[in-house]
Every structure is written in C-alpha cells, then in structure tokens.
Amino acid sequence: MKYNEARHKFIQSWGSLGTSWGISRTMAQIHALLMISPDALTTDDIMKELGISRGNVSMSLRSLIEWGIVYKDYVPGDRKEYYRSEKDVWVLATQVAKERQKRELEPVIRMLNQVKSIEEDSGQKKKIQAFKKITKDLNSFAKQSDQLLNVFTKSEEHWFFSRVKKLFGK
Amino acid sequence: MKYNEARHKFIQSWGSLGTSWGISRTMAQIHALLMISPDALTTDDIMKELGISRGNVSMSLRSLIEWGIVYKDYVPGDRKEYYRSEKDVWVLATQVAKERQKRELEPVIRMLNQVKSIEEDSGQKKKIQAFKKITKDLNSFAKQSDQLLNVFTKSEEHWFFSRVKKLFGK
C-alpha cells in the first residue's frame, strides 16, 4: 500500500469511527490528521488537507482541546496558531476515558441516586419492587465501573494491561 | 419522590443517555421500560406507555434483540408476542461490551492492520515515520483493549471488579 493511500484510509476510517464514538466526522478526521503529522498544523493547513470550512475547523479544534487531546502551539514571529495532537496513546486513551466518564457515566450515577428513594405506594407493590431492584443493581455496577476507570486513568501503562492479564491467567 | 416521577425520570434519562451511547432515544427508552417491568410487555403496551409508533417499536425491539438484551416470549393461546428485558446487570453489561467490541473496536483493528504495510517513498521519510509510529501504537493499544474485554466478558461478576480493585490496592 502506498503512503498516500494508507493516510487517506486512516483519516477516513477514524472519521467514521468518530461518529460511533459520539464525535463528529470532521472532528475525528482533524484528530487523525494531527496524530499522523510530525509537525503542528495551522487552520489553513487543515482546511486544505480535509476540504472543510474554516468555521468547522475552529469549532472542532476547540472541542479537541477541551477533550485534552490537542494542544495549541505559538511560533515566535508568526501570527498563526499551530495545532498539535497528543501522540502518546496511553495519554490519549486516559484523556478520552476521563472525558467519557464525566459525560456518560457520571450522569447515570446521578440519576440513579435520585430515583433511589421512592415513597411507598399501596397499589404498585410489584412494580416498585422491580424498579428498586434494577436501579439498585445498575447503580452498583455503574459505581464499580467508575472506580475501575479511576484505577485505569491513574495507573501507569506498563502496569495496567500486563497486571490485569496476568491476574486472569492469560 | 413518587414512583411515577422516578419511573418517568429513569425512562427519560436512559433515553437521552442512549443517544450518547450510539443508540436511538426510543430504543433506549423501550429498553428502560422493559428493564423496570416485572412482566413482559406487548408492542401495544410499549406504544401506549411511550407514545411512539408501531413501526418504531417493531424496529427498536428487533435491534434490542440483536444486541442480545431483550427476549421474545410466547404466551400459549395468545397471538401477541411479549417482550422482556435481560435483568441481570452483569449479563447486560457483557452483552453490550461484546456488541460494542464487534462494532467499534474490531473495525479499528482491521483498519490499522491494513495500513501497517506501506511502501518506501523517498520524499516523505519523516511523514512516513510518524505515520508508522502512531498506527503501530494505536494497534497495540487496540489489541490489548480487545484482550481485556475478552477477559471481562468471560469472567464471573464476583471475580472481576473485586480482583481488579484488590490488584491496584483499592
């Protein structure tokens, strides 16, 4: 496979994967482009490479910076801003895990805590029983996942996978 | 909090969470409704409870069945089909993990394997170097995650969280 073909495939695939990970196609494509770029890129570089609008690039970059996986660089004597991706895959993964924990897991835990205390209600014994059971179980699972994610995001790469694998006899 | 309020909050929240987990609002709402229902429900029950169309219920249920988290029940002497959710949270979680592994993780690994072998190209040494480095690192991480997920989906509930937590000194 030629480099340009591989590069194109990588950017396109990362873009469509982004969609199923809850980020927009172009945001993921920009991220892909920055990951494989040895040098930091300007807004215009990105617009030209991916054929997308200035506004889109601006908003997507802000979002990537909020996710903590893209950084801004300032070059002395140059008005333009340069953007650069985090390239350490472990750091990338832990940043993404932290953000998703905040956006997806924590809201569930909050909701489940809210619905935990329901008043007695004569006519609906069975339904209330079922409701309490599943929400309690989901809450317990969600909290354990939260703890596990904390272990993951705080651990050192070297340790995590190898220790877990050894633990389960792999 | 009153039961009906809690129930409403649970269904609505699960619905909007579904969106960020890549399934449609109504599909997640149907799942929520079935999880808290002590008895299996018919298509008409679900339509009435959630105020959504027959077609939507039919398609969403098929999808939930494909995910392996909802089952069809047949009641003797009744033409209607009854639907029931998996209620064991560990089974739910492992099913969802398996499906997402198949839909999200495996495609990345396939793509990264494809772009792995690129021909030498005189003019682009530095770019090719950077490309090879990041795709190799991503591939290695993706494969380790895949293995970890296999450990998770094959392990017993009791073991998983407690062993991992103990391992990391929690």
Next chain:
DNA sequence: ATTAATTTTCAAAAATTTTTGAAAATTCAA
C-alpha cells in the same frame, strides 16, 4: 489609533438520523 491578519461566532443550509404510518407480509385459528 489604524489596519491587516487571524480566529471565532452563529444563523442558515445541508446532511444525517430517527420516526411515522400505512401498505405489505406473516401468522394462525376456524
């Protein structure tokens, strides 16, 4: 202060995804 370069904002347009609802298909009892 003025101006040119650059970035950001956001309303409108485009694209995509979800939902509807009625027709078609299926199922099963008589």
Next chain:
DNA sequence: TTGAATTTTCAAAAATTTTTGAAAATTAAT
C-alpha cells in the same frame, strides 16, 4: 383456503446534528 390479528417494511416526514460562510471579534504590528 379464508380472514382477522399481528408484525414488519420502507418511503416520506420530522427531528436532530453537522457544516458552511460571512460578519463580528480579536490580536498584534506599524
């Protein structure tokens, strides 16, 4: 078979999300 009950399909409509692009804001050099 026939036909009523039920489920499925899918084109069109609605809702939602993403993208555009030009105006406004910001930045920094002169």
